[in-house]
Amino acid sequence: MIPPAAPPAHTPASTQSRVLAAGARPMVEAQRVSVRYGKHVAVEDVTVSIGRQQITALVGPSGCGKTSFLGTLNRLSDLIPGCEVAGRVSVDGEDIRARGFDLVGLRRRVGMIFQKPNPFPLSVRRNLEFPLREHGVRDRARVAEVVEQSLRNVGLWAEVKDRLDAPALALSGGQQQRLCIARALALEPDVLLMDEPCSALDPLSSGVVEDLIGQLRAQYTVLIVTHNLAQARRIADNVALFWAQGGPGRLVEHAPTEAFFESPRDPLTIAYVGGLRG
Amino acid sequence: MAERAQPWGDHVAAVFIWTAAAVVTSVFVWMLADIVWNGAGQISWEFLTAPTDDAGRAGGIGPILVSTAMILGVCMAVSVPLGVGTAVLLSEFTGTNVTFGRLVRRSLDVLAGVPSIVFGLFGNAFFCHVLGLGFSILAGGLTLACMVLPILIRSTEAGLRAVPNEYRMGAAALGISRTSALWHVLLPAAAPGIVVGLVLGVGRAIAETAALLFTSGYVDRMPGSLFDSGRSLSIHIYDLSMNVAGGSANAYASALVLVALLVPINAGISWVADRWLHRRLVR
Ligand SMILES: Nc1ncnc2c1ncn2[C@@H]1O[C@H](COP(=O)(O)OP(=O)(O)O)[C@@H](O)[C@H]1O
Ligand SMILES: [Mg+2]
Numbered sequence: 001m002i003p004p005a006a007p008p009a010h011t012p013a014s015t016q017s018r019v020l021a022a023g024a025r026p027m028v029e030a031q032r033v034s035v036r037y038g039k040h041v042a043v044e045d046v047t048v049s050i051g052r053q054q055i056t057a058l059v060g061p062s063g064c065g066k067t068s069f070l071g072t073l074n075r076l077s078d079l080i081p082g083c084e085v086a087g088r089v090s091v092d093g094e095d096i097r098a099r100g101f102d103l104v105g106l107r108r109r110v111g112m113i114f115q116k117p118n119p120f121p122l123s124v125r126r127n128l129e130f131p132l133r134e135h136g137v138r139d140r141a142r143v144a145e146v147v148e149q150s151l152r153n154v155g156l157w158a159e160v161k162d163r164l165d166a167p168a169l170a171l172s173g174g175q176q177q178r179l180c181i182a183r184a185l186a187l188e189p190d191v192l193l194m195d196e197p198c199s200a201l202d203p204l205s206s207g208v209v210e211d212l213i214g215q216l217r218a219q220y221t222v223l224i225v226t227h228n229l230a231q232a233r234r235i236a237d238n239v240a241l242f243w244a245q246g247g248p249g250r251l252v253e254h255a256p257t258e259a260f261f262e263s264p265r266d267p268l269t270i271a272y273v274g275g276l277r278g
Numbered sequence: 279m280a281e282r283a284q285p286w287g288d289h290v291a292a293v294f295i296w297t298a299a300a301v302v303t304s305v306f307v308w309m310l311a312d313i314v315w316n317g318a319g320q321i322s323w324e325f326l327t328a329p330t331d332d333a334g335r336a337g338g339i340g341p342i343l344v345s346t347a348m349i350l351g352v353c354m355a356v357s358v359p360l361g362v363g364t365a366v367l368l369s370e371f372t373g374t375n376v377t378f379g380r381l382v383r384r385s386l387d388v389l390a391g392v393p394s395i396v397f398g399l400f401g402n403a404f405f406c407h408v409l410g411l412g413f414s415i416l417a418g419g420l421t422l423a424c425m426v427l428p429i430l431i432r433s434t435e436a437g438l439r440a441v442p443n444e445y446r447m448g449a450a451a452l453g454i455s456r457t458s459a460l461w462h463v464l465l466p467a468a469a470p471g472i473v474v475g476l477v478l479g480v481g482r483a484i485a486e487t488a489a490l491l492f493t494s495g496y497v498d499r500m501p502g503s504l505f506d507s508g509r510s511l512s513i514h515i516y517d518l519s520m521n522v523a524g525g526s527a528n529a530y531a532s533a534l535v536l537v538a539l540l541v542p543i544n545a546g547i548s549w550v551a552d553r554w555l556h557r558r559l560v561r
Contacts, residue, residue, distance in 0.1 A: 079450055081376075107453035114451075118444035120463050123560040130462060131452040167560040180448075187452065 019238050019254055020051050025093065027052040027221040028073060028191060033087035034248070035068040035077065042068040044248035046087075048240060055213070055222040057232035057257075059272075060242035065249025066225045069242070070193050073223070074110040075103060091191065108135055111184030113194040117176035119168035119183070124160050127168045127179060128186050135187060150182040154212055174205020178212065192216065194224040198231070210235060229273070233261055241269050313537060317530035325531060330498045334518045335525050339532055341500040345415060345508025346484070348501060349494055352419025353426060353483050354476075360423070361430030361479075362472065366460060368431070369438040370446075383432075390428035395488040397425045402492035413507040418494025422486060426479035433478065437471015438464060462558065469555035476547045481540065487512045511536045 020026060026049035035043040043065035050056050058066045071077035072085050075096060089096050096106050119127050128147045137143055147164075151157040156178045160171070168179055177197060184192060194213065198206040214235045216222055226232050232239050239260040241252045245268075253260065253269040264270045324338060331337030364382075372379035401421030411417040441464050449459035465472075487510075495507035496517060509517075515532045518525035 074451060076447065076451055079447065104453040104455070107451055112451040114444065114448065116444060118442075118448040120445060120448065121467060121559045122463070126560070130458075131454055134452070134454045134458055165560070183452065 019256060020049050024051060026050055027092060028223070029088075029090045030069075030072070031088040031090075033069065033072055033085065033089060035065065035072060036084045036086075037068075037080070038082045041248040043072075043242075044250055046242075046249075046251045048251055048254055050221060050223060051238070052221055053217060053219065054237040055217050055224060055235055056238045056240060057236035058223060058225045058240050058242060059227070059229060059232055060249070060252075061244070062227075063249075064242040064244040066242050067195055068249070070112075070195055070223065070225060073191070073193055074107055074112055076112065078103075104135075108187045109189050110191040110193060111187060111189040113177070113180055113184060113192065113197045115196040116200050117173055117180050119171075119176050119179050121167070121169055123165045124168045124171070124179060125164040128183055131183060132186055146186050150186040151179075153185055154178040154182040155208070156182060172205065174201050174208055177201060177205070177209055181209075181212065189220065191221045191223070194222065196225050196227065199227060233257060241266070241272060243268050243272075310537070313530060313533050316527070317532075317534035320527055320531035321534060326535070329500065330514075333522050333525070334498065334514060334528055335522060336528075339511070339514065339528075339535065341498060342509055342511055342514045342532070343535075345494070345501050346510045348415045348504065348508060349419045349422065349490070349510055350480070350483060352416055352504065353422035354480070356420060357423040357426045357430055357479065358476070361427050361475070362434050362465075364427075364431045365434035365438060366465075369435045370456065370460065370464070383435075386428040386431055390432065393488075394425060394486055397421055398489035398492040400424070401489060406493060411505070413493065413495035413497075414505045415494050415501055415508045416504040418490045418508070418510070419504075421489050421493045422483045425486065425489060426483050429479045429482065430475040433475030434468065434472050437468035437474070440471065441467040466555045466558045469551045472555070473548055473551045476551070477544050480543055480547065484510075484536065484540065484543070485512055486510070487516045511539075 028050040240254040328338030405417035497507040501508040518529035
């Protein structure tokens with residue numbers, strides 16, 4: 001167990017009111033979440049509420065625990081040997097760390113996109129069909145319909161409709177990443193976790209994927225890790241800054257995008273935003 | 279000066295490497311030529327199908343081929359599912375229990391290096407006597423399975439470990455069960471490793487003499503069932519060349535058949551693995 005920490009120096013609670021309207025029910029909520037790898041504490045005491053159908057950008061220097069935090073939200077951290085999570089995480093009001101919680105259902109509702117596009121070594125079509133079948137969508141007509149619709153949603157249909165049976169790994173990096181997004185969307189999730197989805201792509205593909213993410217706002221709750229502050233500013237409704245100063249990563253500031261960039265409250269945010277600006 | 283020394287060293291190394299390669303290749307070619315030269319004359323349909331006669335000096339190797347196939351069949355039927363299963367367990371399900379995995383791997387590496395005669399003695403004690411199978415094709419096949427398992431497990435495991443972790447993470451993040459991910463993505467992607475294991479394993483099994491002497495025996499009649507004793511090709515060759523005066527011509531012919539068998543067997547393994555595993559992937 002992680003010993004109960006003293007109240008952190010930076011209490012992001014003060015910024016909460018700036019993000020969520022009073023009475024609004026958050027989609028994702030983390031309460032005093034900590035992540036450890038063996039003895040190494042990667043994330044400590046993160047408390048944050050993520051509003052519905054908003055894009056929240058997680059920013060901060062490398063190694064401050066953004067990926068580790070994201071992994072607690074769909075419990076992918078369960079798969080990492082030695083990784084221990086403490087605290088409470090709820091999705092749509094349900095405690096996902098409860099004993100016997102339906103993991104398959106959770107991962108259907110909370111999709112994840114990785115930094116490096118990771119389509120399976122199957123055909124484009126099978127990449128979409130395989131997870132659908134796993135989740136019980138068997139009707140052929142229905143599957144074909146969802147495949148087409150998901151590809152259309154990510155703007156890939158026109159590009160791949162003539163080579164649905166070609167290897168997914170033969171697509172360009174940007175197309176592969178959009179395929180991965182389509183694959184996640186095909187399962188009709190509520191939440192999408194994206195871990196630096198554009199950083200492995202060339203600028204052009206990166207722009208296409210970024211535009212796509214911007215369009216997801218209306219239907220999904222998106223948490224996106226990005227190193228690109230300009231990108232965060234363009235697409236995010238809220239921005240959360242993580243920081244690890246010699247120790248574990250903590251949440252420093254969480255504010256609406258406009259406020260985050262124009263009137264940051266925390267000295268670290270001021271330095272981070274200012275430093276990258278200047 | 280220093281610049282001169284470099285090419286000189288390279289030159290010596292090149293000569294050494296080429297000589298070594300030439301020696302290895304010529305030994306192999308010489309062996310093969312010897313077997314073909316002395317054995318090809320006896321090969322005929324008659325030889326391949328007829329029963330042995332006069333302790334192997336005359337007649338053919340029909341029953342020997344059948345026994346060999348049955349022993350190999352038992353060995354593969356037992357070792358492939360067990361081996362692939364263990365490899366999956368080791369590489370996919372022991373992530374959190376590192377000590378257990380290490381212990382099993384060490385034991386397998388030791389087992390893979392144990393001389394086959396030791397397996398023979400073990401098989402004789404355990405399968406023939408404790409389980410009461412006597413000298414039988416079943417006992418021989420099971421003993422061979424024990425011998426082949428370490429090779430099969432280690433290569434399959436290596437194949438699975440070579441599969442990028444992103445596939446596992448990606449599948450888990452989509453709520454795909456581990457079994458499905460294994461069946462549809464991981465095992466097909468590990469097929470090359472499985473093929474290596476099978477080829478090495480079959481090679482070791484088909485060449486085995488010592489372990490079979492004590493377990494499947496050397497009765498050269500046509501076996502009626504798995505519980506009959508049966509003589510494998512390798513034992514037949516051993517017996518003809520060591521114990522039967524005037525048997526060397528047929529020993530050569532049998533050796534040629536043994537070597538020739540490896541070609542279709544290995545081709546068959548690759549074909550099956552490609553057809554049932556790899557083909558599901560589109561690369
Ligand atoms: N699987 C792991 N095992 C051990 N330490 C890890 C592992 N993953 C991340 N860490 C450590 O946790 C800290 C946070 O890493 P990470 O969450 O990847 O940060 P970020 O995504 O912000 O760059 C780093 O110090 C990193 O070294
Ligand atoms: Mg990261």
